[in-house]
Amino acid sequence: MRQQNMGRRRFLKRASAVGAAAAVAGCTSITGSGGGKPNNIRLGTWAGTWQDLMIQAVVDPFKQETDIGAQYVLGDNTQRLNKIIAQKSSPPVDISQQDGSGLVRGSNADIWQSLDEELVPALSKIPDNFKSDDWVMQIFAASGLLYNPDEVGSAPGSWEAYLNPDYKGKVGLYTEDPTHDLLAFSLSRTDGESFKDTEQAFEMYEEVLKTMDPEFITSSEEYGKLFAQGDIVLGRYWSARAAQWESEGKPVTSAVPQQGAMTTNFGNAIPKNIPEQNVEWAGKFIDYTLRQQAAKVIAENMFYTNPDPEMEYPDSVSDKLVNSEDLENLNVPDFDWIAENRASWRERANELVNQYS
Numbered sequence: 001m002r003q004q005n006m007g008r009r010r011f012l013k014r015a016s017a018v019g020a021a022a023a024v025a026g027c028t029s030i031t032g033s034g035g036g037k038p039n040n041i042r043l044g045t046w047a048g049t050w051q052d053l054m055i056q057a058v059v060d061p062f063k064q065e066t067d068i069g070a071q072y073v074l075g076d077n078t079q080r081l082n083k084i085i086a087q088k089s090s091p092p093v094d095i096s097q098q099d100g101s102g103l104v105r106g107s108n109a110d111i112w113q114s115l116d117e118e119l120v121p122a123l124s125k126i127p128d129n130f131k132s133d134d135w136v137m138q139i140f141a142a143s144g145l146l147y148n149p150d151e152v153g154s155a156p157g158s159w160e161a162y163l164n165p166d167y168k169g170k171v172g173l174y175t176e177d178p179t180h181d182l183l184a185f186s187l188s189r190t191d192g193e194s195f196k197d198t199e200q201a202f203e204m205y206e207e208v209l210k211t212m213d214p215e216f217i218t219s220s221e222e223y224g225k226l227f228a229q230g231d232i233v234l235g236r237y238w239s240a241r242a243a244q245w246e247s248e249g250k251p252v253t254s255a256v257p258q259q260g261a262m263t264t265n266f267g268n269a270i271p272k273n274i275p276e277q278n279v280e281w282a283g284k285f286i287d288y289t290l291r292q293q294a295a296k297v298i299a300e301n302m303f304y305t306n307p308d309p310e311m312e313y314p315d316s317v318s319d320k321l322v323n324s325e326d327l328e329n330l331n332v333p334d335f336d337w338i339a340e341n342r343a344s345w346r347e348r349a350n351e352l353v354n355q356y357s
Contacts, residue, residue, distance in 0.1 A: 037277065038068055038277060038278050040069045041069075041095060041282060041285050042070075042072075042073060042094045042095070042278075043059075043070045043071070043073070043093060043095050043097070044073040044084070044092070044093035044096040044097060045072060045073075046074065046076075047075070049302075051072065053301055057293060057297035058288045058289050058293075058294050062285055068281055077099055078102065080093070080096060080098075081098060081106060084096060085111055088109075088111050088273060091272070093274075094278045094282045094285075095270055095285055096268070097138070098267065098268075098269065100264070100265035100332070100333060101339060103132075103267055104132075105335070105339075107132060107133075107134055108336070110272075111271055112134035112135055112269040112271060112272065113269075113272050113274075114133055114134050115131075115133065115134055115135070115269075115283070115286075119279070120136065120283045120284075120287045120290075122290035125308045125310065126308060127327070130267075131307075134270075136267050136268060136290070136307075137266065137307045138266055138267045138268055138289045138290065138298075138307070139265070139266050139298055139304035139306060139307075140307060140322070141238045141240035141264050141303070141304050141305065142238070142239040142254065142261045142262070142264075142326065143183070143184060143236060143262040144237070144239040144254035144255060144256055145161065145184075145256070145257050146237050146252055146253070146254045147161075147234050147235075147253065147255065148227060148232075148233040149253055151230075151251075152167075152233055155255035156234070156257065157255075157257060157258050158259060159184050159185060159187065159204075159236075159259055161234060161257075162208050162212065162234065163204075163207060167233055168211070168212050168213055169212070169213040169214075169215075170233045171208065171212050171214045171215070171234045171235060172214060172215045172217045172223060172232045172234070172235030173214045173215070173216055173217065173236075174223070174235075174236065175216040175349065175350075175353055176218040176219065177342070177346065178205070178346060178349035179342055179346075180262055181236050182201040182202065182205060182349070183201070183333070184261065185200070185202075185208075186201035187257075187259045187331070188259050189201065192259035192260045195260075195262060195331055196334070196337065202349075202352075206352050209355075209356040209357075216353065217235070220237070223235060223241070224245045224252075227250050227251060228245070228250045228251070230251070237254075238264055239254040239256075239303070240304050243317075243320035243321070244302070244303055247303075256326040256330065258329070259329075260329040260331055261329065261331070262330070263331065265332060265333075266304075270286070290306065290308060292312070299313050299317050300316070300317050303320050303321060305321045309327055
């Protein structure tokens with residue numbers, strides 16, 4: 001999750017309001033006197049905008065109710081996960097915020113506590129594909145079909161729009177990592193039955209390269225810029241990014257085609273072997289991430305959707321989020337399978353790009 005770093009002064013001002021110390025690898029004063037209720041929950045998360053929003057959406061209201069603040073272990077989720085694995089007998093955090101692959105990797109390493117509705121009551125509202133026995137998603141967006149409504153008109157109903165000759169020279173491929181383009185193309189060629197038909201996905205990928213003269217894109221910023229300049233009118237990227245660009249006046253929006261789409265996901269887990277008195281409060285903190293206040297703040301600022309399908313949002317953002325009708329057509333990635341194949345997919349896609357460019 002790429003975030004912009006906020007200024008040091010602003011961070012210290014916000015963090016002090018909740019009794020937090022930034023970027024600590026080891027924390028002091030974790031528990032209150034007598035080893036009972038903790039003074040702070042140790043939260044492993046991303047720095048910058050996301051941390052700022054977490055303070056507003058979760059940390060502040062959690063502290064108001066419980067008188068428990070937060071101390072932060074900041075950094076890239078892979079780096080933070082590796083530290084938990086290395087220090088699993090005495091983890092550096094009470095809660096770890098990870099992307100979907102990190103949560104699954106932690107499950108496979110057997111480092112997460114089991115979660116249940118007694119520990120996290122909101123679990124009862126979360127669909128099974130957004131939770132497991134030991135983690136739960138907090139936000140998600142669709143890997144949607146992005147398009148310029150001024151040039152394309154109404155939302156394309158199919159990923160096959162990538163091959164519409166009207167858009168030749170104006171479609172984007174995310175060549176930095178072809179994974180999600182391939183998953184979308186598999187859904188297209190199997191009529192939504194599978195995102196794992198790699199051969200059919202590569203057939204469509206090659207057809208796009210051969211016939212559509214696509215733009216090769218290597219960053220989120222480049223994607224937004226190409227839409228803004230009118231250099232592309234169609235692409236596959238995150239719905240939350242499209243909503244952000246649309247709110248900035250760029251000519252782009254997103255849709256979930258009839259064959260379905262994948263999701264990008266971020267959530268929470270509790271490491272095993274944290275202080276016993278912290279487990280209950282870590283569960284309560286995660287419950288706060290799934291409540292109305294958190295969903296509203298994140299949606300208004302980053303356009304990510306809470307996994308509770310009954311969650312309500314302000315009218316100002318509700319039409320920019322993945323809606324409940326789309327949920328049936330969304331697929332949560334098989335992170336283990338992707339991890340096993342991603343490198344070979346990238347190599348194969350690069351060979352095709354070099355062949356046709």
